[in-house]
Amino acid sequence: MDIQRLAPHESVDLHEIINFKTLCVAKSKLMQGLVFDQDLKALMQKDVQQSIQDLTELQAIYERAPFEAPFPESRPTPILN
Amino acid sequence: MNAHLLKLLSQKVALHQFSIERKVSHLNHDYLDPINALNVPEMADMTFAMDFLMRAKEGVRNTAIALTESASPDLRALLRKQLMQGIAMHQEITELMIKKKWFHPYELREQYKLDQLSANNTIMIGNMKLFPGETNRKGMFDRTPDSL
Numbered sequence: 001m002d003i004q005r006l007a008p009h010e011s012v013d014l015h016e017i018i019n020f021k022t023l024c025v026a027k028s029k030l031m032q033g034l035v036f037d038q039d040l041k042a043l044m045q046k047d048v049q050q051s052i053q054d055l056t057e058l059q060a061i062y063e064r065a066p067f068e069a070p071f072p073e074s075r076p077t078p079i080l081n
Numbered sequence: 082m083n084a085h086l087l088k089l090l091s092q093k094v095a096l097h098q099f100s101i102e103r104k105v106s107h108l109n110h111d112y113l114d115p116i117n118a119l120n121v122p123e124m125a126d127m128t129f130a131m132d133f134l135m136r137a138k139e140g141v142r143n144t145a146i147a148l149t150e151s152a153s154p155d156l157r158a159l160l161r162k163q164l165m166q167g168i169a170m171h172q173e174i175t176e177l178m179i180k181k182k183w184f185h186p187y188e189l190r191e192q193y194k195l196d197q198l199s200a201n202n203t204i205m206i207g208n209m210k211l212f213p214g215e216t217n218r219k220g221m222f223d224r225t226p227d228s229l
Binding site: 004006007009010012013014016017020021024027028031034035036037039040043044046047050054057058061 | 122123125126129130132133136139140143144146147150151152153155156159160163166170173174177181
């Protein structure tokens with residue numbers, strides 16, 4: 001059975017949300033090393049966990065994008081140089 | 082004798098002016114000067130919380146926009162769930178910031194003061210020389226960082 005592909009407009013918005021969520025995980029994680037207030041730190045940790053959950057769920061649906069392609073586990077060649 | 086007294090007095094006046102300037106303007110670009118460490122934890126936390134709040138807001142908006150672009154039922158259901166979670170997270174951050182007095186949505190005069198203070202303080206940090214000119218640390222890896 002053929003998998004249900006996403007429409008192009010859905011896929012582009014999904015691309016934006018995925019990159020936004022990725023940055024959110026990175027930022028909330030990094031900032032935990034800088035904050036002084038422990039309540040703020042705890043809320044950021046909650047955000048990291050929630051954003052990781054969101055991100056993995058979005059990734060699963062993103063695999064049905066029309067421009068989906070195989071990708072390696074880590075970057076095999078440098079982008080520049 | 083008179084000349085000596087005059088010299089002492091002018092030194093004292095100069096010193097006094099210097100300390101006033103330090104207290105009032107805070108415009109001191111030496112990041113090792115302890116005067117610049119005054120209230121730093123509070124200011125830093127306020128900045129991080131503001132960034133966090135903006136991200137939560139932006140996330141809610143991005144998710145709402147994506148939701149109105151999507152047609153696939155499972156994607157819609159997922160985005161809808163994440164939108165609700167995002168709204169709840171935004172509320173939690175707002176409440177925390179109000180409790181810590183980092184955000185004053187009902188007292189705009191207080192908010193105005195905070196806005197101006199953090200803008201000025203951050204401009205000061207922006208003008209500081211904090212990092213060495215050369216930040217290419219690739220030589221610290223034993224091989225190209227991107228290679229397998």
